[in-house]
């Protein structure tokens with residue numbers, strides 16, 4: 001059993017991971033400022049409402065718990081917003097991470113799993129994308145994550161910090177056992193937007209159908225949030241066993257077009273999805289699919305959710321329970 005601090009653990013992916021860690025017998029404390037997350041996502045008694053920049057409160061928490069490792073999810077995550085408020089994104093995502101790393105150093109906590117993103121690749125030259133593909137973020141959000149990856153690389157060399165950065169592709173779905181799910185405000189992710197379009201009758205916009213893909217819409221790699229949570233637990237075990245600092249893609253390696261996601265949602269819900277096609281959105285790559293062989297081989301990770309329909313179905317269950325809460 002390990003003692004783990006989960007930052008951003010009141011958010012979507014952090015909350016799923018915190019619960020999985022608890023199920024696997026670890027002791028878990030959550031730090032979140034609730035700027036985006038929800039107290040109801042965190043099991044009772046484990047939430048500490050702290051902003052990462054509040055060094056005194058973080059210090060007090062580290063003094064009370066002897067953490068073996070940190071899993072660091074806390075960040076602002078909206079790509080479009082990062083283009084308008086770049087300073088805020090760098091301050092929160094890079095500055096917040098530095099503040100956390102300084103406290104970890106003071107208390108001798110030497111292992112961290114970090115939420116990175118496929119956005120570090122920008123427009124890839126080819127797909128599936130391996131970890132050693134060129135890193136060319138196209139927005140401050142992706143750049144902020146790459147900057148933290150680089151800081152972690154330096155701290156490995158200068159102070160022996162061991163880290164795993166997981167570059168997530170598109171997280172989706174919900175774990176029915178936990179009764180939690182995706183509730184971003186505002187929501188920018190495709191699957192919850194599709195489900196809300198079904199429920200409200202308000203059509204969603206598909207951004208562009210003239211990409212060089214089989215049906216002209218963008219292709220993305222969807223990874224179920226429970227499989228992503230499991231990847232964090234594997235990464236943690238790897239670090240606890242003395243694993244070296246490394247970077248892994250976290251995706252299934254299978255891509256789906258936007259229209260395929262819409263059709264999967266129609267099958268999973270039995271309801272039509274109202275949508276309209278609009279122009280391309282600035283900055284969207286045509287295809288983003290992970291080469292996930294490194295995660296599978298090195299960490300022994302295997303996704304449980306292979307079918308897109310099952311992923312959407314789990315999100316649909318959550319969306320319905322949320323409305324009757």
Ligand SMILES: NC(=O)c1ccc[n+]([C@@H]2O[C@H](COP(=O)([O-])OP(=O)(O)OC[C@H]3O[C@@H](n4cnc5c(N)ncnc54)[C@H](O)[C@@H]3O)[C@@H](O)[C@H]2O)c1
Pocket residue numbers: 007008009010011012013014031032033034035036037038050051052053072073074075076077092096115116117118167168169170171172184
């Ligand atoms: N959702 C995805 O598909 C996806 C894809 C790639 C990467 N990521 C990364 O995964 C992580 C989690 O994403 P998510 O979808 O769960 O987002 P989320 O917004 O649901 O969770 C992030 C949490 O961090 C908290 N937070 C933000 N800044 C903070 C600060 N300074 N101090 C304390 N708490 C703070 C928020 O309140 C929120 O609860 C993020 O780092 C994100 O960049 C997500």
